Amino acid sequence: MKFFIDTANLAQIKEAQELGILDGVTTNPSLMAKEGIKGKGPVLKHYVDICNIVDGDVSAEVISTDYEGMVKEGEELAALHDQIVVKIPMIKEGIKAIKYFSNKGIRTNCTLVFSAGQALLAAKAGATYVSPFIGRLDDVSTDGLALIEDIRLIFDNYGYETEILAASIRHPMHIIECAKIGADVMTGPLSAIIALAKHPLTDTGLATFLEDAKKFA
Numbered sequence: 001m002k003f004f005i006d007t008a009n010l011a012q013i014k015e016a017q018e019l020g021i022l023d024g025v026t027t028n029p030s031l032m033a034k035e036g037i038k039g040k041g042p043v044l045k046h047y048v049d050i051c052n053i054v055d056g057d058v059s060a061e062v063i064s065t066d067y068e069g070m071v072k073e074g075e076e077l078a079a080l081h082d083q084i085v086v087k088i089p090m091i092k093e094g095i096k097a098i099k100y101f102s103n104k105g106i107r108t109n110c111t112l113v114f115s116a117g118q119a120l121l122a123a124k125a126g127a128t129y130v131s132p133f134i135g136r137l138d139d140v141s142t143d144g145l146a147l148i149e150d151i152r153l154i155f156d157n158y159g160y161e162t163e164i165l166a167a168s169i170r171h172p173m174h175i176i177e178c179a180k181i182g183a184d185v186m187t188g189p190l191s192a193i194i195a196l197a198k199h200p201l202t203d204t205g206l207a208t209f210l211e212d213a214k215k216f217a
């Protein structure tokens, strides 16, 4: 399972990268705004800064909603760095844009996916990644993990190579359940990744080992 971090915060990206388990980064306009980045130049520079920290894929989202605009923006983003994956919303125009980029060999991440039908369309258009937002579905009393299961089944039925990127991860159990289902990638906050390492029996066991070690030091 690939681990992506879902943030535009450079300090957190560095911290995750230093753990040695980071495979990529996903961003979105809200995450970029949260870092106070304003204006086209600084935004593009920020994507390059992220690429220079991590080795893997970095999703950069278009903000146009028409086909021509998405193509223009996506080409500009893709030209920034070979690690950039163009993130495109699951709307009608977005499907056309994903197909365009797929034909050109430019990688895409289809975002804002909330149904199996949307995921199927993204795969048919040739998306590299499809991003179902499981936390936001849970927020409206709908089973986000059930969607991951449905998409896994559909993609396996037909051998689609599009990777399932479980997004809107909120806590470590989301990551574990997605791994059990067979999501290809998860993207989540650093806190959820770090939480995977925690167990009270590890802490008390280590405290005992260190105490006992003093007896023969």
Ligand code: G3P
Pocket: 006, 026, 027, 028, 133, 135, 136, 167, 168, 169, 187
């Ligand atoms: O990158 C998109 C997605 O992960 C959003 O997560 O927490 O805003 O629902 P969240």
